[in-house]
Amino acid sequence: MSKSKMSKARRRKIAIWSTFLVLSLSLALPLASYSIHWLGMSATAQDASSAVNPRSDLWRAIRGGEPGYSAVKGEGANVLVQSGGEDWRQFKEGALLKNLPWAIVGMAVLLLLYHLFHGKNKLVERHLSGRMVPRWNVFERMVHWITAFSFIVLAITGISLLLGKNLLIPVLGKAGFASWASASMTIHNVIGPIFTIGIALMIIMWIWHNFPTVTDLKWFAKGGGLFGKAHPSAGRMNGGEKVWFWILMTLGVAVCISGVILVSPIYPQITIPGLDAARSMMQQASAVHAIAAVIWTAIALGHIYIGTAGTEGAIQGMATGYVTEEWAAQHHDLWLEDMHRDGKVLLPGEPRGAQNQRGTVFGPEKPLQLGTVYERTD
Numbered sequence: 304m305s306k307s308k309m310s311k312a313r314r315r316k317i318a319i320w321s322t323f324l325v326l327s328l329s330l331a332l333p334l335a336s337y338s339i340h341w342l343g344m345s346a347t348a349q350d351a352s353s354a355v356n357p358r359s360d361l362w363r364a365i366r367g368g369e370p371g372y373s374a375v376k377g378e379g380a381n382v383l384v385q386s387g388g389e390d391w392r393q394f395k396e397g398a399l400l401k402n403l404p405w406a407i408v409g410m411a412v413l414l415l416l417y418h419l420f421h422g423k424n425k426l427v428e429r430h431l432s433g434r435m436v437p438r439w440n441v442f443e444r445m446v447h448w449i450t451a452f453s454f455i456v457l458a459i460t461g462i463s464l465l466l467g468k469n470l471l472i473p474v475l476g477k478a479g480f481a482s483w484a485s486a487s488m489t490i491h492n493v494i495g496p497i498f499t500i501g502i503a504l505m506i507i508m509w510i511w512h513n514f515p516t517v518t519d520l521k522w523f524a525k526g527g528g529l530f531g532k533a534h535p536s537a538g539r540m541n542g543g544e545k546v547w548f549w550i551l552m553t554l555g556v557a558v559c560i561s562g563v564i565l566v567s568p569i570y571p572q573i574t575i576p577g578l579d580a581a582r583s584m585m586q587q588a589s590a591v592h593a594i595a596a597v598i599w600t601a602i603a604l605g606h607i608y609i610g611t612a613g614t615e616g617a618i619q620g621m622a623t624g625y626v627t628e629e630w631a632a633q634h635h636d637l638w639l640e641d642m643h644r645d646g647k648v649l650l651p652g653e654p655r656g657a658q659n660q661r662g663t664v665f666g667p668e669k670p671l672q673l674g675t676v677y678e679r680t681d
């Protein structure tokens with residue numbers, strides 16, 4: 304089997320296994336609630352037939368004529384009606400639950416239509432030189448995949464909590480959903496802080512590569528190569544990746560900060576100084592968290608599609624750290640020129656990492672003729 308065929312088979316294997324992993328996770332996680340239930344762990348839903356009514360203290364105090372009794376202890380004990388709570392409930396049951404989740408469905412339909420009518424963005428140059436370009440180092444890949452995996456788990460558990468009442472009770476039943484909702488909450492609270500660290504690291508690692516340039520404007524003017532045959536010029540990150548990065552910087556940071564506020568009562572050590580967990584702040588944080596997270600999830604579907612089924616060879620870079628010279632020339636030609644200039648391109652047969660041992664600038668014997676295979680835009 305030739306080298307190029309082997310790498311193609313490997314790429315297909317990686318794509319199939321990652322799709323399989325994501326699909327099986329999304330099916331297995333909600334069903335895991337049954338195992339929790341069967342293992343005898345108690346559901347958190349209140350059982351109407353339970354012998355002890357948790358509200359009995361309140362009624363005992365009221366019937367006993369005890370003055371100033373409140374079932375709520377601590378902050379807010381003297382507030383009879385917190386009307387912000389009712390506004391928040393109406394917003395959540397209305398706009399949030401009825402309209403926003405359609406953004407995710409809409410994005411999935413758009414991507415499906417794009418894939419059906421346009422298909423995968425294939426590598427134009429089918430003859431591979433064997434020269435490889437290092438794109439992501441081990442640390443970058445580790446951070447990316449831990450964050451990506453956390454994102455998927457958070458999206459599944461978060462959507463279960465937001466829409467579960469309507470979507471999962473008909474499937475799992477009330478007891479099954481109660482167990483799953485409880486497990487979802489715990490998983491969400493534990494993975495959330497790990498994910499937040501991942502986002503912070505991504506920002507520190509990649510912000511330097513994501514400031515907009517004139518090349519990005521030209522890239523957008525050409526539709527980013529999504530339609531037609533042009534492959535607009537791009538540096539290490541193209542215009543689309545930069546937009547994704549700034550979404551992460553805005554929506555992502557909003558999701559993480561609001562999440563930290565929401566989780567702070569159970570992780571007292573990460574409470575933000577000066578912020579008390581007052582109810583109105585929790586309600587605002589909860590609204591920001593849900594809105595930003597749902598919109599972000601819809602956009603993330605686009606990123607995941609482009610990184611897997613949408614672009615041939617992209618996932619190979621994030622999986623192995625290296626891309627073929629042909630892929631780099633098609634998608635990031637200006638970056639490839641820099642890599643050639645800096646002697647970072649590996650020749651066929653050279654071991655991975657050899658580019659770091661070279662002290663001097665090193666060019667390939669036969670540089671790829673950029674501009675002959677691809678339509679150059681500058």
Ligand code: HEM
Pocket residue numbers: 438447450451452454455505509513540544545547548551603606607610611617618619620621
């Ligand atoms: C299973 C899900 C995912 C897949 C398959 C995936 C795939 C990829 C691939 C292939 C690249 C490299 C693109 C290139 O070489 O040009 C990439 C880059 C990147 N990914 Fe993901 N990704 C996933 C999830 C995520 C998530 C959830 C986040 C953030 C929350 C994320 C953030 C990023 C960022 C920030 C970059 C670098 C782009 C830039 O800095 O502009 N990815 N991803």
